Amino acid sequence: MSWASDSYSLEDACSWIQTCNEERQADLSHEFGIFDAKDERFVGVAGFNQFNKLNNFCNLGYWVRSSSQRKGYALAAVDLLRTYAFNQLQMSRIEIVVVESNHPSARVAEQAGAHFEGIARHRLKLHGVSVNARMYSFVAAGA
Numbered sequence: 001m002s003w004a005s006d007s008y009s010l011e012d013a014c015s016w017i018q019t020c021n022e023e024r025q026a027d028l029s030h031e032f033g034i035f036d037a038k039d040e041r042f043v044g045v046a047g048f049n050q051f052n053k054l055n056n057f058c059n060l061g062y063w064v065r066s067s068s069q070r071k072g073y074a075l076a077a078v079d080l081l082r083t084y085a086f087n088q089l090q091m092s093r094i095e096i097v098v099v100e101s102n103h104p105s106a107r108v109a110e111q112a113g114a115h116f117e118g119i120a121r122h123r124l125k126l127h128g129v130s131v132n133a134r135m136y137s138f139v140a141a142g143a
Contacts, residue, residue, distance in 0.1 A: 023049075027051070029048060029049040030089070031047035031048075031049075032045065032046055032077070034046055034062075034073050034076075036068075036073075043073050044062065044063050044064035044073055046060070046062035046074065047060075047061065047062075047081070048060055048061075048081070048089070048094075049061065055092075056090075056092040056093065057092060058093075058094060059096070059097060060078065060081055060082070060085070060094050060095065060096050061096070062078060062105070062108065069104060074105075075108055075111050075112055078096075078112040078114075082112070085138075086138075086141075091140065092139065092140050093138070093139050095135065095136070095137050096109045096135075096137070096138075097120070097123060097133045097135055098133055098136070099124055099132075099134075100132040100133055100134055106134050113138070114136035115137050115138070116134065116135075116136055117135040117136065119132050120132065120133050120134075120135050
């Protein structure tokens with residue numbers, strides 16, 4: 001992620017948390033911290049954004065700090081949030097959009113059982129440059 005750098009400060013984190021609170025109140029996004037269950041250490045973030053209320057779907061994104069990757073945190077978060085989106089938010093569809101070269105995030109989507117729909121050309125911007133992205137989805141039972 002372009003924001004994850006040595007210059008990211010405590011003030012940046014506090015500002016992001018404030019933005020998350022405001023966006024949750026406005027029903028624009030629902031972001032959640034990911035914490036280790038044993039020692040309550042912060043390991044990442046996962047949540048929903050880009051709600052399309054007309055067509056009843058949203059985007060699910062996740063990020064896990066480098067030192068905590070490959071330990072199942074992202075997969076557990078995706079599993080929990082998928083249930084939350086369908087049961088509490090009443091979404092019909094959840095999309096996971098991953099930069100084509102981000103193999104670890106694609107692997108999480110695949111391990112969670114998301115359906116690979118293809119490559120969307122120029123779907124995301126990374127460092128100001130349009131890049132291709134892998135599109136994954138979950139759909140609600142009976143949808």
